[in-house]
Amino acid sequence: xxxxxxxxxxxxxxxxxxxxxxxxxxxxxxxxxxxxxxxxxxxxxxxxxxxxxxxxxxxxxxxxxxxxxxxxxxxxxxxxxxxxxxxxxxxxxxxxxxxxxxxxxxxxxxxxxxxxxxxxxxxxxxxxxxxxxxxxxxxxxxxxxxxxxxxxxxxxxxxxxxxxxxxxxxxxxxxxxxxxxxxxxxxxxxxxxxxxxxxxxxxxxxxxxxxxxxxxxxxxxxxxxxxxxxxxxxxxxxxxxxxxxxxxxxxxxxxxxxxxxxxxxxx
Amino acid sequence: xxxxxxxxxxxxxxxxxxxxxxxxxxxxxxxxxxxxxxxxxxxxxxxxxxxxxxxxxxxxxxxxxxxxxxxxxxxxxxxxxxxxxxxxxxxxxxxxxxxxxxxxxxxxxxxxxxxxxxxxxxxxxxxxxxxxxxxxxxxxxxxxxxxxxxxxxxxxxxxxxxxxxxxxxxxxxxxxxxxxxxxxxxxxxxxxxxxxxxxxxxxxxxxxxxxxxxxxxxxxxxxxxxxxxxxxxxxxxxxxxxxxxxxxxxxxxxxxxxxxxxxxxxxxxxxxxxxxxxxxxx
Numbered sequence: 137x138x139x140x141x142x143x144x145x146x147x148x149x150x151x152x153x154x155x156x157x158x159x160x161x162x163x164x165x166x167x168x169x170x171x172x173x174x175x176x177x178x179x180x181x182x183x184x185x186x187x188x189x190x191x192x193x194x195x196x197x198x199x200x201x202x203x204x205x206x207x208x209x210x211x212x213x214x215x216x217x218x219x220x221x222x223x224x225x226x227x228x229x230x231x232x233x234x235x236x237x238x239x240x241x242x243x244x245x246x247x248x249x250x251x252x253x254x255x256x257x258x259x260x261x262x263x264x265x266x267x268x269x270x271x272x273x274x275x276x277x278x279x280x281x282x283x284x285x286x287x288x289x290x291x292x293x294x295x296x297x298x299x300x301x302x303x304x305x306x307x308x309x310x311x312x313x314x315x316x317x318x319x320x321x322x323x324x325x326x327x328x329x330x331x332x333x334x335x336x337x338x339x340x341x342x343x344x345x346x347x348x349x350x351x352x353x354x355x356x357x358x359x360x361x362x363x364x365x366x367x368x369x370x371x372x373x374x375x376x377x378x379x380x381x382x383x384x385x386x387x388x389x390x391x392x393x394x395x396x397x398x399x400x401x402x403x
Numbered sequence: 404x405x406x407x408x409x410x411x412x413x414x415x416x417x418x419x420x421x422x423x424x425x426x427x428x429x430x431x432x433x434x435x436x437x438x439x440x441x442x443x444x445x446x447x448x449x450x451x452x453x454x455x456x457x458x459x460x461x462x463x464x465x466x467x468x469x470x471x472x473x474x475x476x477x478x479x480x481x482x483x484x485x486x487x488x489x490x491x492x493x494x495x496x497x498x499x500x501x502x503x504x505x506x507x508x509x510x511x512x513x514x515x516x517x518x519x520x521x522x523x524x525x526x527x528x529x530x531x532x533x534x535x536x537x538x539x540x541x542x543x544x545x546x547x548x549x550x551x552x553x554x555x556x557x558x559x560x561x562x563x564x565x566x567x568x569x570x571x572x573x574x575x576x577x578x579x580x581x582x583x584x585x586x587x588x589x590x591x592x593x594x595x596x597x598x599x600x601x602x603x604x605x606x607x608x609x610x611x612x613x614x615x616x617x618x619x620x621x622x623x624x625x626x627x628x629x630x631x632x633x634x635x636x637x638x639x640x641x642x643x644x645x646x647x648x649x650x651x652x653x654x655x656x657x658x659x660x661x662x663x664x665x666x667x668x669x670x671x672x673x674x675x676x677x678x679x680x681x682x683x684x685x
Contacts, residue, residue: 161514162517164524220414224407237660240662241425245651339611343636
């Protein structure tokens with residue numbers, strides 16, 4: 137039988153590529169996480185992770201700095217995107233481009249520049265490792281917050297805000313009850329785009345804290361440079377589980393937010 | 404009015420903060436001091452020094468070669484994948500969509516480590532202890548990073564496409580293959596282009612996947628491949644950004660600025676042209 141050309145066959149190479157280099161590597165990570173250096177089944181990596189105060193500390197510090205960066209980025213980025221997207225305050229679309237533009241300059245170079253400038257200002261990683269790292273994170277991830285927030289802010293239904301004001305809501309109450317709920321999907325996706333990369337970042341924390349702060353990324357990197365594949369794989373597996381949980385939770389939150397938006401639309 | 408002024412001040416203040424590190428590097432690219440913050444007189448010396456620095460030039464060359472090849476491969480795989488998925492059964496399409504989403508949401512370092520561990524595993528168990536790390540493993544890493552984004556940028560273009568055009572081409576005697584080339588591809592070309600640009604910038608900026616999956620090759624010959632990211636990281640681990648790299652920052656900034664201005668102007672005039680054409684049609 138001659139195989140006739142069909143358009144759906146076109147996805148075969150991409151399928152093969154994804155299976156070979158995305159799905160199989162994840163299974164190999166799971167395999168390595170639960171074996172020892174001789175290839176026998178072992179729980180060493182798991183026991184080591186949960187009994188080592190250093191690694192638990194890495195987990196807690198990563199989550200903490202991730203949350204803090206996300207919060208600061210949202211506090212700075214939310215009003216910023218609101219002003220940028222609202223015609224009353226800004227009519228210049230090029231301004232948005234200007235906020236995205238630093239992302240096109242090599243990110244390691246930008247991180248180095250941030251460190252050198254902070255050093256010049258007296259905030260060096262040697263004395264203030266945490267502060268320097270936090271500034272570096274916010275500086276690097278702010279554009280990632282602005283972009284999703286800006287796109288959801290553009291879609292805000294202004295008539296809802298006007299209705300709230302007409303019905304006697306204070307500007308503050310109109311903001312919290314008519315603007316914030318509409319931008320919830322943007323807030324969720326912006327938070328995800330900051331929290332996960334912050335937790336698993338390597339270059340920023342390593343450069344700005346001069347190696348003093350160790351996050352998930354730094355620990356995995358250390359395991360990689362010492363060829364400790366088993367412990368490294370277990371750390372990566374933990375990270376995968378965290379990402380999976382976050383995806384699950386935020387997907388539910390997004391569905392709920394959409395339902396609520398649809399509900400308000402009905403009324 | 405007061406609110407508007409406040410908003411404008413806020414916007415420009417944050418913008419200024421975002422650009423401070425870059426602007427400082429640019430300003431100090433016109434003086435030869437070792438550290439940023441020390442001005443030792445105006446000079447252009449860093450610019451010729453940059454072009455004579457073999458290490459930086461090799462890294463720059465490697466970065467561009469990898470970016471070009473990996474985004475070309477990503478476009479090929481992502482485009483065929485998206486077209487194939489679009490014409491598959493619904494369940495098959497959804498399956499590919501969700502697998503495609505894994506590298507998008509995954510942490511880069513987890514992807515990098517999983518690939519590295521696999522290359523180590525395959526090298527030691529299948530190729531009997533061979534070291535697989537080379538340009539090819541690096542290329543695979545970069546394609547894993549960017550092909551999913553190409554796929555995502557082409558998907559909506561396929562959904563916007565008029566399905567009747569393809570059928571019309573077939574009715575008028577085109578073979579499925581030539582209908583694909585001459586009807587489908589031109590319609591999704593904007594998606595392909597933006598996918599290519601995205602893949603290119605992802606590859607240019609990448610540090611983690613490059614460090615994990617690279618081996619010897621390219622312009623470094625027998626030595627480990629250095630890209631701009633890995634070279635800068637190696638330098639800033641030891642001390643301040645090397646002075647020549649400040650000149651490089653200025654050049655990169657100018658190139659990006661020119662591109663942004665070019666795209667903005669192009670869009671502005673393009674919009675204008677469309678508008679006038681519509682007016683003429685009326």
